[in-house]
Amino acid sequence: MPKILVVDDHAVVRSGLMMLLNGKHNIEVVGEAADGEEGIQAAQLLKPDVVLMDLNMPPGMDGLTATEKLRQLMPDVAILILTMHDDDEYLFRAIHVGASGYILKSAPHDELLTAIRSVAAGNAYLYPTATKRLMNEYMDRIKHGDNVDTYGSLSEREKEALALIAKGFSNKEIAEQLIISVKTVESHKSNIMEKLGLRTRPELVKYAAKKGLLNFE
Structure with missing residues (x-):
């Protein structure tokens, strides 16, 4: 409830x-x-x-x-x-x-x-109607050749989670590092995939690599 x-x-x-x-x-x-x-x-x-x-x-x-x-x-x-x-x-x-x-x-x-x-x-x-307007806005940006990169729409926590997910850490390990619950990690992952328009983990890893997030130091 x-x-x-x-x-x-x-x-x-x-x-x-x-x-x-x-x-x-x-x-x-x-x-x-x-x-x-x-x-x-x-x-x-x-x-x-x-x-x-x-x-x-x-x-x-x-x-x-x-x-x-x-x-x-x-x-x-x-x-x-x-x-x-x-x-x-x-x-x-x-x-x-x-x-x-x-x-x-x-x-x-x-x-x-x-x-x-x-x-x-x-x-x-x-x-x-809001969904339709968002889609029209997105397609208009594509049409005019704008660089549509939604990385900036991620929260700081989501950016941290993105880097850790891409490096192969488990949900439990990410939760321990960020001092959050496993449920929150799963929520962050879902939000990240949705905001970035990604469907699979390999796509996520490739995106993170392009963003320079795979530094293992």
Whole structure:
């Protein structure tokens, strides 16, 4: 049963989401917060599986800043951006700072439940038109000959994990070196493969070699 933390500056929205989700559909709402800073503190205390994060929460910390900080502090937690902003800039920035998903507040309840279950399972979720826009953006960059290299989208932990995976260390060995759980290593590996568009370990090793990450000193 996924444990959910709701972070939104509107008390009515938080109450509505809690009434919709709590104790239903095998979902448990464990807490709420009114801005990003409160959300980070609550997440560290309550250890949710998924944080539903609003973007704009004046006058407190905004959702993008909170998402970036929370991903650094708790890489295992999934952060689902739930917002009214159907905007490319917000969408791309949310992905860049490490959000696991992005969904509009206007989405049907069933879609929200699907998004929660998806990110709780370690997958990414974007609403359909957002996925199409991302694909169009990617294809446009290819068309114009841009060098599409998503290495910069990896977190520092993911970059460390990438180098160790490429060098042949096991998940357990990587976990010991980075002082994280094996589950987190597996999550990092999945995120790395997805972000870099890789399918197999040999492809990962080849990529790491090109990036100069196979120094065994």
